[in-house]
Amino acid sequence: MPVKIACVGGGPASLYFSILMKRQDPSCDITVHERNPAGSTYGWGVTYWSGLLDALRRYDPESAAAVRAHSVGWREGVAHVRGSRTVHHGDQGFGIGRHRLLELLAGRARSLGVTVEHQRHVAPDDMPDADLVVAGDGVHSALREAHAGHFGTDVRLGRNRYIWLGTTKVFDAFTFSFQETGHGWIWAYAYAFSGERSTCVVECSPETWTGLGLDRARAADGLALLGKIFAGLLDGHPLIGRDRADGTARWLTFRTLTNRTWSRGNLVLIGDAAHTTHYSVGAGTTLALEDAGCLATALREHPDLRTALARYERQRRSDLLPLQSAARLSAQWYENLPRYIGLPPDEMFALLGQRHSPLLPYLPPRLYYRLDRAAERLEALRRAKRWLGPRLARASRA
Template sequence: MRVKVVCVGGGPAGLYLAILLKRQDPSHDVTVHERNPEGRTYGWGVTYWRGLLDKLRAYDPETARAIEAHSVRWTDGVARVRGLTTRHRGDEGFGIGRHRLLDLLAGRARALGVRLEFESEPTEPPAGADLVVAADGVHSALRGGAADRFGTRVTTGRNPYIWLGTTKVFDAFTFAFTETEHGWIWAYGYAYSGDHSTCVVECSPETCAGLGLDRAGEGEGLALLEKLFADVLDGHPLIARSGASWQPFRTLTNRAWHHGNLVLLGDAAHTTHYSIGAGTTLALEDAMCLADALRAHTGLPEALAAYERRRRAALLSAQSAARYSAQWYENLPRYIHLPPHRMFALLGQRHSPLLPYVPPQLYYGLDRAAGRLEALRRLKRWLGPRAARALHARATSRRS
């Protein structure tokens, strides 16, 4: 059956959903509205992992091939603390420029017959559409117009951060920790092309204020950060997009993800802390799940309910990991004085719901033992999802 779909928001979630719907049925009438001019976007590069690439291949091999061909990859993680460097082999990761990713998705959508309307931002659900998709980000105008229906809740994190770029091309996912007289400041760096990397810098509010970063001009702030991270930047500059500023991360949740024929997708529905590098992956997986639900159910209410139910369940582990990851950095003094190889090992375990309650040295020893004992490995795998479900149930009961 031919349906008319209007998607507001031309980010990864909205564009990929449009691609999947046109692949399912070329007769569908699909339009994507994007507030920005074509070719303009925020941010630098995005990360993803092998698991997402496998899913992309299953849903649309052509898109998967294009994304992989324009991505850089790494397998190592590097941490630098007090002039010491430790390197660990990890899972295969990928980086791609956000601009490049959107260009590839837009090109594929156009080739399939999707209409793309740039510099267009409907603030109310367009009339005449069978389905309206709010993929317009954390500040979604469509969701805001029915805020009481969706039950939007925003939690502000403690640490401020700033999203920057650099011409330094990192050969691994790099963590750099620098001690100042006002406390620790750290950066996450990863390549996304042959000549640029993303560099996210974070610190405590006290360190940000003590260093004057919260009131410094752009040039002054970048110069100070370049000095603090000179050992990892190797003389390369840091680059700021227009409007880049220090701000705390906002975690957004919604009590409901759909109302009538309006459904939330990607950051309009949920956000997870940037330190787990999952935002783009979760947005694309939202699109996959919604497309599957619309194909499997003939009735729109049933399809949207199935989508919301499945994605809420799938997001539990990622949301738990993001929550504990953010808390790990907020409590960095608890771990930073460990020997670098031990600190980096616990950095890799920052998603664990047990770590905040076990002395770091003891946890490190238990984790080493768990690597050798299958029974303990099974216990860790068993505890993780159950802790996430228990926290979700507790949060839900508090809201109700």
């Protein structure tokens, strides 16, 4: 097991990995290097589901209890379409502020003896002297990009535009709002992450984005326009943005990132530096924490570093396959929203919940809806659905 570890990037993956390694071997010398000042994290709230809490309790009950205590929860999904409100009951979900999550994990890490340094930039040509360097520096990882040829990094841009916003409206369910404009549809996903704030992600096609003038609007003007569009959702509460230094809004195009390999010598990728999945499945933080757990376990079970890193990569690649497929299909569902938005609201919301199905893109939506309802009662039809979907998806990519 490495005796000196440097984690580059102070996000959830690096911090949680440092916690687990210190629990496994308190003699480890571990430093987390974060280039930004303390408390300057981007983002609003993050989501996770009860399965992650179960895993966190197995790894470190103390940090799991702290995360749960500072989270808010919901069991319902609500969709607003054309003035209609549809409710579906689902699994227990949670939201927590990103800043609060990092604060909790950093506090736990320090309590175990980890050194957490802020405003400490680590350049690829000035790597820390350590037995293991963990690159948890995000989707734009400088440590990975310095060896992009070795890692085989592949980035694919999504079609739609999106922006992360906050609001003082506190939602009691995971809420969707689909609004039709003269330039096409625009929609929001909203969820609470504390008793005072919620996250609100707004997404639309590039045609709607330019048609509404959001590509040219100053950040404040864009927020005002979005506030009018989603007035019924916000109940008089404002949208809050974090604009760039030049006053423009932080509209993005999602980057789906993969790597051919995840390690190079004593350098290993973790979290968004290694892989990304579309935000519409709400799994980014969960995957980062699961990466940390898997890497720590591999290092405990395999004293040889090379063997441990290979084991970590094999396990996580296998674990990620179903979710990466679900994320790809989820992104495609939203990119093809006109295919579904004309359905009755309850059917449209049902297919929103089925957007991870590999069969859905290949059947007329109403036919799929009827088959899905029938499959709830007929086991043979359920098996046929599971068998046919992946085969159609593979054939379309061939």
